[in-house]
Amino acid sequence: MTGYIPTLAQADELHHKIAPSQVAYDLIHTHCVIIATITRQLVRRQNALFMRRCTLPKDAPELTGKCGGKGDLPASGRVTDSANGSAFGAYSGDDDVETNAINGANGGVDDTQSQANAGANSGAGDTGSRTNPAINDGAGDVSAHVTPAVLAQKRNNSNVLDGINATVPPTDGVSGGIVPPRLLDENLAVVGAMLHDIGTYLVLKHDGSDGEKLQFDGPNYILHGLRGYDWLLSQGVDESIAQFARNHTGVGLTRDQVVAQGLPLPPADYVPMNLEQEVVMVADKYNSKSIPPRFLTAEAYARKARRFGSDNERQWLDLVKKYGVPDIPALAKKFDMKLDE
Numbered sequence: 383m384t385g386y387i388p389t390l391a392q393a394d395e396l397h398h399k400i401a402p403s404q405v406a407y408d409l410i411h412t413h414c415v416i417i418a419t420i421t422r423q424l425v426r427r428q429n430a431l432f433m434r435r436c437t438l439p440k441d442a443p444e445l446t447g448k449c450g451g452k453g454d455l456p457a458s459g460r461v462t463d464s465a466n467g468s469a470f471g472a473y474s475g476d477d478d479v480e481t482n483a484i485n486g487a488n489g490g491v492d493d494t495q496s497q498a499n500a501g502a503n504s505g506a507g508d509t510g511s512r513t514n515p516a517i518n519d520g521a522g523d524v525s526a527h528v529t530p531a532v533l534a535q536k537r538n539n540s541n542v543l544d545g546i547n548a549t550v551p552p553t554d555g556v557s558g559g560i561v562p563p564r565l566l567d568e569n570l571a572v573v574g575a576m577l578h579d580i581g582t583y584l585v586l587k588h589d590g591s592d593g594e595k596l597q598f599d600g601p602n603y604i605l606h607g608l609r610g611y612d613w614l615l616s617q618g619v620d621e622s623i624a625q626f627a628r629n630h631t632g633v634g635l636t637r638d639q640v641v642a643q644g645l646p647l648p649p650a651d652y653v654p655m656n657l658e659q660e661v662v663m664v665a666d667k668y669n670s671k672s673i674p675p676r677f678l679t680a681e682a683y684a685r686k687a688r689r690f691g692s693d694n695e696r697q698w699l700d701l702v703k704k705y706g707v708p709d710i711p712a713l714a715k716k717f718d719m720k721l722d723e
């Protein structure tokens with residue numbers, strides 16, 4: 383270890399240090415709080431499944447990955463804890479800004495930026511204070527029964543959850559998922575989630591303080607992961623945390639894709655290096671920094687991934703099967719944000 387592992391308070395300090403404006407802080411920090419909240423839920427679900435592994439029926443879907451639906455995991459599964467560029471599939475875009483950047487949109491004028499122009503100053507100042515408690519309030523309650531919210535969510539994600547008959551009741555609102563090969567480090571993942579998008583402060587076209595409304599620099603948005611990684615290292619943050627910034631794009635961005643798509647990144651694999659990083663990459667897909675920010679159900683993101691091909695969609699669905707489905711409608715309500723179903 384060559385650097386320090388920030389506390390949550392230090393992660394907030396890093397946001398304040400790099401944020402060029404209050405409106406940028408409000409948008410990006412709030413998104414990170416949400417992703418950290420989802421990350422905590424997914425990690426607790428994984429760890430609950432791990433603790434149950436010895437008492438589950440041998441044919442339990444949490445052990446076999448055989449969920450009966452179209453998205454059955456391949457025999458080898460996707461459970462890995464080492465870098466493997468090919469394991470995480472094609473780039474699908476973190477949000478609309480990246481999506482258009484990768485598709486060569488002219489100057490990054492896209493839906494996200496249009497929305498940013500429309501709403502970046504719309505009172506996001508109280509969002510952080512409203513959402514900050516969420517990251518610290520994870521009591522880790524384990525629901526004993528499938529709640530109405532979960533059932534409603536299953537209806538909303540009927541294609542994604544098709545055939546899942548989980549043996550283990552939902553954990554922290556997360557249903558389904560596959561038993562992991564080890565316990566996950568909750569603190570590492572949550573701190574990583576809080577800092578995963580720190581580089582997006584460095585790819586703003588307008589930071590909201592120059593008379594223009596907040597706007598990302600579309601063509602360069604794809605650089606935010608690497609820039610965030612470099613910035614965190616420059617601040618003395620440990621490599622193990624900086625990697626969360628580097629390796630969360632889409633469903634994994636491989637060297638081949640960087641080259642084939644002519645992305646403005648040094649040719650390399652930008653894929654999760656361990657399970658904690660993979661959880662943050664997955665959690666990140668459930669919330670967009672569009673203005674106004676919004677949540678996406680697993681099914682909504684599957685539709686988005688589909689635009690980049692069936693392989694991309696399949697990789698996302700495999701990740702959903704692996705980590706289970708969070709109660710996104712409940713989170714949208716909690717954070718008072720729009721939901722794409």
Ligand SMILES: [Fe+2]
Pocket residue numbers: 413417476578579666
């Ligand atoms: Fe993000």
